[in-house]
């Protein structure tokens with residue numbers, strides 16, 4: 191530890207305290223998650239559903255692709271409704287009409303304001319207070335509410351089935367006909383939708399807000415932000431300002447600027463390539479091939495938002511119903527899964543390239559066999575999980591196999607559990623291949639191992655933190671599932687990936703001679719502590735409204751505001767990475783990977799920092815969860831940061847494993863700027879304006895409205911979705927340029943290392 195002892199202790203303290211907070215909140219979620227009532231009965235004693243029916247509905251929902259068709263509790267896809275908010279609103283309006291008819295002989299909208307106010311007060315009392323869970327675990331609802339449910343059921347059967355009267359609606363929702371063909375399964379599914387709307391309208395025991403902290407915004411039952419929501423939102427904004435200020439002071443006072451003497455020749459290029467490094471060409475290819483597949487699938491997914499079941503009439507001309515076999519839910523699943531697969535493959539490639547360098551330029555025994563085996567394993571996971579998704583969503587796979595082999599229905603962890611396990615094994619194998627290369631380096635006496643240690647720790651984090659995704663099951667409560675799901679997604683992207691990126695940069699640039707070892711080590715350790723401090727408890731910003739207690743808003747909002755602090759100050763690092771290319775002759779050949787790393791910093795600031803914070807304060811997310819503003823953030827951050835990082839990595843690896851090959855500047859320049867331009871375009875001309883207009887609708891009317899068919903099919907919004915096509919094409923063009931360059935490099939002939 192030596193001179194870095196204080197920094198190591200700081201990092202360990204941060205990890206301990208922060209995981210304790212997150213762990214404690216987890217135990218609260220297990221205890222206080224919205225219950226699944228033993229039975230839901232009417233006042234006359236008729237049993238409407240049991241706990242098993244609701245859970246069977248949760249499973250049935252998974253077989254439709256779950257979060258890939260509309261959303262539940264605000265999490266999922268954006269074209270079809272949020273079923274929680276939609277169900278709630280339909281039930282409430284049906285209740286009001288039924289009661290208005292019974293009491294006044296006319297529909298609710300024909301009543302006087304005063305009469306309406308009386309009914310709304312009764313409605314609120316019935317939904318928020320009277321429907322609490324009783325001691326025996328049952329929920330008792332009024333005959334009117336039961337009738338209201340009965341009134342809205344045909345609509346949902348029609349949407350999820352193939353009722354011709356709802357054909358246009360299904361097209362507007364980008365749902366295929368017969369999204370869930372079996373009537374019995376649909377009945378179960380609607381029990382589950384009912385339950386999610388119940389949990390977001392019934393007050394928590396002894397509280398005046400719902401299990402979901404009053405989400406979704408629904409004026410009819412006074413589902414409005416809680417006091418805690420306001421208080422912690424404002425606190426988080428002030429904390430952000432404080433954090434930025436303190437970091438600037440710390441940076442200015444504590445960092446020393448050192449001049450570094452750049453070596454005359456590239457030190458990395460001097461190390462002879464090992465067989466396992468030479469075997470990485472196919473990894474580079476797999477990364478960019480999956481990237482191309484992903485962007486094409488993305489284009490198709492976006493197209494379904496304007497033409498719900500067709501593709502420019504080409505499918506009809508060929509006599510195929512494209513959406514029967516490749517519906518929105520399936521291509522969106524593949525689109526998101528490919529993103530994870532190719533970005534992960536890019537990271538694995540970088541790690542496998544650096545490992546033998548750590549090992550003194552040698553391969554341990556059978557390293558190349560391990561690298562080749564891992565490649566085959568990755569192929570099997572990708573192909574197997576995609577096939578599983580396909581058979582699940584076309585309902586060829588029996589529903590009892592769905593969770594394990596088909597589709598979990600949980601965004602980002604959509605793949606069947608079996609494939610998820612296999613991927614975990616693959617990541618552990620990667621970790622093993624990496625760690626064995628570091629053993630010798632750690633044994634060597636006399637040299638400073640701190641930088642290596644933090645780099646290794648970051649790899650362990652990336653590898654091991656896929657495991658929490660295995661801690662929930664098919665029938666786990668949604669709140670528990672969400673807790674573990676975000677352990678993976680959030681702790682990866684806002685924790686271990688950030689640290690891995692920082693450590694990998696430090697390690698690479700130290701090896702190239704651009705930075706001193708001491709500076710690289712100290713700044714990586716400090717950055718890791720800062721990222722983790724915000725990132726770990728920040729996980730709770732995904733759980734404000736999923737059924738955790740109100741503390742999730744306090745902790746989530748404040749810590750995740752701190753996450754933004756280092757991100758908006760990345761300009762300095764970007765400048766340094768950019769300037770390396772001009773420091774010496776040999777560095778010019780690294781221009782394009784370096785430019786990708788500059789893009790990483792830029793999009794970290796905009797996509798993660800600014801657009802992340804846009805949706806982060808609870809008051810903001812209360813209204814805009816599940817709107818296109820989330821898509822703005824997800825694209826700008828996930829592609830912008832980790833997409834560019836993975837591309838930078840594979841270009842760097844391609845560059846070194848083919849020392850004679852050169853980047854084609856024209857091709858790379860097109861690729862790089864088309865990607866950036868396309869990303870800016872899809873945000874500025876489409877996603878952000880749609881999100882802002884939806885945001886207005888959500889604040890003024892309620893979330894159900896911002897996601898409704900009526901609203902989303904307005905001409906303006908339809909046009910804004912259409913214009914996205916232009917930006918998508920620009921982006922796809924960029925993706926193909928970069929991928930072609932990488933492929934040419936690794937498979938093209940070169941004089942020495944063909």
Ligand code: HEM
Nearest residue numbers: 683731750753798802803805806815816820824827828831
């Ligand atoms: C490079 C870093 C980041 C990446 C790759 C990333 C990626 C993502 C992704 C993929 C989602 C899910 C979107 C969806 O459900 O469709 C998400 C959601 C979210 N992100 Fe980030 N993110 C990053 C950093 C941040 C930061 C720094 C913040 C704010 C402090 C933030 C705040 C949020 C919030 C509040 C949500 C939840 C949105 C919702 O539930 O609707 N993210 N992020």
Ligand SMILES: [Fe+2]
Nearest residue numbers: 680684729731
């Ligand atoms: Fe997050």
